[in-house]
Amino acid sequence: MAIKVYEKNGKTLYRVYVSLRSTEQKVRVQKLKRDIATMAEARREEGKLFKACHEEISRIEGKGYLWKEIINRWVIQMRNRHYIKKYSREYLITAENTLFLHTESWLIKRTGELTRADGRKLIDSLFNSGLSLSRIKHIKGFINQVFNWGVEEGLISDAKTSPVHGMELPKEEKKMKPILTTEEIKQLMFEAFNRDHPWKHVWAVALLTGMRSGELYALKWSDIDLDNHLIRITKSFCQRLGEIKTTKNSDWRNGHISSDLKAVFIELKNIRGNEEFVLPRLSGWDHGIAGEILRTFLRSFGIEKYVNFHTLRACFATHVLASGAEPTQVMKMGGWADFKTFQIYIRMAGVDVKGVTDNFRVMPKVIESDNVLKIR
Numbered sequence: 001m002a003i004k005v006y007e008k009n010g011k012t013l014y015r016v017y018v019s020l021r022s023t024e025q026k027v028r029v030q031k032l033k034r035d036i037a038t039m040a041e042a043r044r045e046e047g048k049l050f051k052a053c054h055e056e057i058s059r060i061e062g063k064g065y066l067w068k069e070i071i072n073r074w075v076i077q078m079r080n081r082h083y084i085k086k087y088s089r090e091y092l093i094t095a096e097n098t099l100f101l102h103t104e105s106w107l108i109k110r111t112g113e114l115t116r117a118d119g120r121k122l123i124d125s126l127f128n129s130g131l132s133l134s135r136i137k138h139i140k141g142f143i144n145q146v147f148n149w150g151v152e153e154g155l156i157s158d159a160k161t162s163p164v165h166g167m168e169l170p171k172e173e174k175k176m177k178p179i180l181t182t183e184e185i186k187q188l189m190f191e192a193f194n195r196d197h198p199w200k201h202v203w204a205v206a207l208l209t210g211m212r213s214g215e216l217y218a219l220k221w222s223d224i225d226l227d228n229h230l231i232r233i234t235k236s237f238c239q240r241l242g243e244i245k246t247t248k249n250s251d252w253r254n255g256h257i258s259s260d261l262k263a264v265f266i267e268l269k270n271i272r273g274n275e276e277f278v279l280p281r282l283s284g285w286d287h288g289i290a291g292e293i294l295r296t297f298l299r300s301f302g303i304e305k306y307v308n309f310h311t312l313r314a315c316f317a318t319h320v321l322a323s324g325a326e327p328t329q330v331m332k333m334g335g336w337a338d339f340k341t342f343q344i345y346i347r348m349a350g351v352d353v354k355g356v357t358d359n360f361r362v363m364p365k366v367i368e369s370d371n372v373l374k375i376r
Helices: 039-061 067-080 089-102 116-128 133-152 182-194 200-209 213-218 259-272 290-299 311-322 327-334 339-349
Strands: 002-008 011-021 028-036 230-233 235-238 243-246 253-256 366-369 372-375
Touching: 002 039, 011 039, 028 039, 067 089, 067 133, 089 133, 116 133, 182 200, 182 290, 182 311, 200 213, 200 259, 200 311, 213 235, 253 327, 290 311, 311 327, 311 339, 327 339
Parallel strands: none
Antiparallel strands: 002 011, 011 028, 230 253, 235 243, 366 372
């Protein structure tokens, strides 16, 4: 422990530094406080810091940190680390909020007190609350990620794995996602422009580019090159943060402007004039109800499908692939980084099996005569 005096801006100030080691010399805790006005106050702070260091050592040597402390420390380190993968601000906010919400019963428990029984109880409660299997898998993943980090950092010394590590979840039934057929897309576009729907241009650009909702919202005229038929996709609007950030993959990409899309952009330019953004700032777009607006409009002319705004991106991928486009080009234009994720659209388009049996022929040739099939 030490109290040091120093001068700053013509004033005499005090600095308190406390360093404690555990009885077995395995744990060391240090705390520092600067810019203290008087010696008396510095001595009081010295006592407080000593007590805080002692309590922290007791936690580490005993049952460890509280679960909420592990979460907070993980967020702080992930936010400031530079030497390996740095998570986005959006990802960290999502992870932190998810853990504080869904592991609330663990927050004031010492990590050394958390058992497999706690893990099973938590997973059961998540299922009972009606959460989807995919959501529960995300929660489990966040728990494992943070707990494993705590073990690696030496903050959790009395457990090697998280309470939910290796806990098997039922396999998710893989259902084909609902999409609009090409005829339904044509009907959507006809009705939207015929009725002059406020979202007509947004839906058109989404269907013709496969861009994500946030990318469309952030699209500027400076990103459009009509002469070279290119869109430069470099940013996205984050609804959670309420600000424009990088794309989902933190990478930029190009998109092709077809003749249909060029006509849409020209019409938009005539309407919006010198506006910075390509698409209008529509009510509800930045509040998460774009899917509801789309479904309501589809129902108005007889299409009853539970789709959302992201479905338009799936429609783009599926139908462009079915038209004969090269999968790698579609993947690049849409910004899919994971081929495993993109495979679902290849399957939906049927291009993975297209023509596979064309040369497999075992039936005798037949001719039709008087509406009766006869072997030749």
